[in-house]
Amino acid sequence: MEFKTPWLLALLPAVMLCVWYARTRRPPEALKFSSLEVLQGLKGSWKMKFGFVPFALRLAAIALMCLALAGPRKLLEESRVSTEGIDVVLALDCSGSMAAEDFEIDGKRQNRFDVVKKVVEEFIDKRAHDQIGLVAFAGRAYTVCPLTTDRSWLKANLARLHLGMLEDGTAIGSGIATSLARFKNSKAKSKVIILLTDGVSNAGSMDPLTAARTAASMNVKIYTIGAGAKGFAPFPVRDLFGRTFYQNVQIDLDEATLKKIADMTAGKYYRATDTQSLREIYKDIDRLEKSKIEHVGYKQYQELFGMFAIAVLVVLGLELVLTHTVFFKLP
Numbered sequence: 001m002e003f004k005t006p007w008l009l010a011l012l013p014a015v016m017l018c019v020w021y022a023r024t025r026r027p028p029e030a031l032k033f034s035s036l037e038v039l040q041g042l043k044g045s046w047k048m049k050f051g052f053v054p055f056a057l058r059l060a061a062i063a064l065m066c067l068a069l070a071g072p073r074k075l076l077e078e079s080r081v082s083t084e085g086i087d088v089v090l091a092l093d094c095s096g097s098m099a100a101e102d103f104e105i106d107g108k109r110q111n112r113f114d115v116v117k118k119v120v121e122e123f124i125d126k127r128a129h130d131q132i133g134l135v136a137f138a139g140r141a142y143t144v145c146p147l148t149t150d151r152s153w154l155k156a157n158l159a160r161l162h163l164g165m166l167e168d169g170t171a172i173g174s175g176i177a178t179s180l181a182r183f184k185n186s187k188a189k190s191k192v193i194i195l196l197t198d199g200v201s202n203a204g205s206m207d208p209l210t211a212a213r214t215a216a217s218m219n220v221k222i223y224t225i226g227a228g229a230k231g232f233a234p235f236p237v238r239d240l241f242g243r244t245f246y247q248n249v250q251i252d253l254d255e256a257t258l259k260k261i262a263d264m265t266a267g268k269y270y271r272a273t274d275t276q277s278l279r280e281i282y283k284d285i286d287r288l289e290k291s292k293i294e295h296v297g298y299k300q301y302q303e304l305f306g307m308f309a310i311a312v313l314v315v316l317g318l319e320l321v322l323t324h325t326v327f328f329k330l331p
Contacts, residue, residue, distance in 0.1 A: 001304065004071025012066040019062060057319035061312050068308035073301040087147055087188035089133040089179040090120055093197035093227070094161060096138075096168045097251045100198070100233040103275045109234075112198060112227050113163050115275050121155055123282040133182045136161055139169030139203045141178040147186065171204025172197055172257070176211035180220060191218070194285060195261070196225040196272075200254040212261040222265040223285050224258040229273045 003009065098113035105115060124132060131147040134157055145157040172195070179193045193215065201208050215222055232248035255271070262269040268288075272278035 001072055001074050003067075004073060006070055008066065008070040012063060015062055015066060016059060019059060054319050054323045057315050057322070061315040061319065064308055064312045064315060068305050068312060072304040072308060074304060075301055086127075086190045086192060087131045087133075087183060087186045088127065088192045088194065089135055089147070089182050090123075091135045091137060091141075091175045091179045091193055091195040092116060092120070092161070093170060093175075093199065094136045094138045094163060094166055095170045095197075095199055096163065097170075097199050098227075099163055100228060100235050100249065100251060102229040102233040103278070105275055110275075111163075111236075113161075115278065116196060116227065117158060117161065119275070119278050119282055121158060122279070123286060124151060124154060124158070126286055131186070131188065133179070134158060134161075135175060135179045135182070136166065137171050137175030137178070137204075139167035140171055141174040141204070142166070143178060143182065147182055169203030170197060170199040170201055171206075172201040172261075173206035173208040173211040174204035176208065176215060176222065176261070177206050180211070180215055180218060183218065183220060191220045192267075192285075193220060193222045194225070194282075195222060195258075196227055197258070198226065198228040198251060198253060200252050201257065208257055208261060209264070212264045215265045220265060222261055222267040223270070224262045224267065225270045225272055225278075225281055226253045226255055226258050227272045227278065228253060 092113075094113065098116070099111045101109045101111045103110050103112055103115040105118060128151070129149075131149055132154055133143070133147040134145040134154060135141060136144050144161060145154050148154055175195060175197075176193065179195070183191050212222065228251055232250050235247050235249040235251075237247050255269070259269040261267070268285075270281040270284070272281055
């Protein structure tokens with residue numbers, strides 16, 4: 001049993017003290033006798049010995065009333081909700097090389113960036129209980145969405161990302177540094193960055209490995225994903241007349257640095273060469289990053305006020321009956 005407003009129980013000692021004081025305070029004498037010697041040899045009757053009973057019942061009624069007002073209740077059912085307790089920042093490369101169209105969705109050729117957005121959206125839907133943030137980087141990095149549990153807002157921010165919105169380049173170190181800043185006020189048990197890129201770091205003010213060492217010191221794990229088919233990839237190019245044609249272009253990927261970043265932070269490096277392998281990578285990360293935490297979702301109580309109120313009425317009724325019958329006193 002517990003109480004809804006337990007602070008009311010603090011009134012109980014004060015109320016009892018006041019009642020006791022009123023009971024024990026000597027009233028003025030109604031009749032005065034010159035001597036009580038003739039009464040000293042008389043033995044007290046059982047009514048005198050148990051004369052305290054009505055007063056004890058009055059105290060019990062007051063105590064029960066205080067308990068009733070404090071809101072007694074009994075816990076009937078308690079639900080426990082499991083959450084992952086993980087904060088995740090998704091760092092996405094928005095550089096021009098992500099326009100290469102070597103991935104497919106439903107048999108249709110798509111550029112890397114559009115496919116990544118599609119797969120990331122699927123990943124977000126699976127992480128219902130985590131805080132997820134979004135960082136975009138190209139020649140510089142910026143926060144698209146801070147850590148949030150609002151999936152609709154997060155996906156709306158993801159949808160407005162597009163190629164060309166940032167100056168071109170690949171600032172991997174800046175992408176990691178900006179992602180780390182999102183964990184400043186995080187109290188999560190586990191913090192993770194999932195960084196996806198298809199190039200070599202060639203911009204930004206921070207070296208990728210320096211940023212990785214900072215992440216390691218903050219106990220932030222980094223999963224790195226190298227995106228893009230190996231070898232040449234079809235890259236859309238417009239001619240002078242605005243027509244689009246494709247050129248096979250080899251886009252360099254610094255796998256060595258991505259592996260070092262993952263190793264330094266106890267993460268893992270992946271290589272995504274097509275849409276299916278990219279989906280499998282995010283599924284694997286989803287399986288790896290599970291840290292169950294249970295917390296109370298709701299409680300169902302049985303209110304006991306009625307029982308205590310009935311007890312008060314019964315005790316008071318008994319006290320009144322005894323006071324006016326067995327223990328009746330003349331003034």
